[in-house]
Amino acid sequence: MSSGRTAMDDRPHHLLAKRLALAAATAFLAINLWTGAPLLALWVGSQVVGRSALSMSAVFVVVIVLAVLAIAMVLALTWLDATYNRLTGQPLRENRLTWLRSMNTQGETIGEGIPISALERITMASVYLAVTAFIIWFFFYARSPLP
Numbered sequence: 001m002s003s004g005r006t007a008m009d010d011r012p013h014h015l016l017a018k019r020l021a022l023a024a025a026t027a028f029l030a031i032n033l034w035t036g037a038p039l040l041a042l043w044v045g046s047q048v049v050g051r052s053a054l055s056m057s058a059v060f061v062v063v064i065v066l067a068v069l070a071i072a073m074v075l076a077l078t079w080l081d082a083t084y085n086r087l088t089g090q091p092l093r094e095n096r097l098t099w100l101r102s103m104n105t106q107g108e109t110i111g112e113g114i115p116i117s118a119l120e121r122i123t124m125a126s127v128y129l130a131v132t133a134f135i136i137w138f139f140f141y142a143r144s145p146l147p
Contacts, residue, residue, distance in 0.1 A: 015087065019118070022084045026077060026119045030126035033073045041066035077123060084119045 045062035049055060084090075116124075 018087055019084065022080055022087070023118055023122060026080050026084075026122045027126070029073050029077050029080070030123045033070065033077075034126065034130040037066060037069040037073060041069060077119075081117060081119045084117055088117070090115070090117060 041062045044065045045058045048061045049058040
């Protein structure tokens with residue numbers, strides 16, 4: 001009889017608070033994937049240098065730290081999305097990319113009709129903002145040699 005859930009878990013405002021917390025965590029991770037992880041990796045690399053000249057060990061440390069942070073953040077985003085889908089009751093999707101699926105469509109469903117979750121929209125928005133900010137910086141502020 002004890003399912004580990006209390007009557008408070010079923011209240012709409014409690015579910016809304018959980019959904020908002022998951023959305024806030026997703027926004028934080030999605031933005032820091034583009035900004036915080038590279039800055040932290042550069043800082044760690046600068047601590048390894050110890051002098052004013054760049055060394056290959058510092059570059060290696062930056063690459064490794066950035067890879068570890070990016071993988072950790074992507075796994076956290078995946079976990080947040082799965083948790084959000086369970087909380088909202090959205091159907092689970094196949095974890096295989098569409099372009100990796102077999103061309104044989106007999107007996108295979110494409111997975112259309114499954115709506116995009118709010119967390120996926122937040123992640124997509126952060127990608128759009130990052131690309132737009134890079135384009136604006138590149139063409140207007142970086143003094144590009146392009147005409």
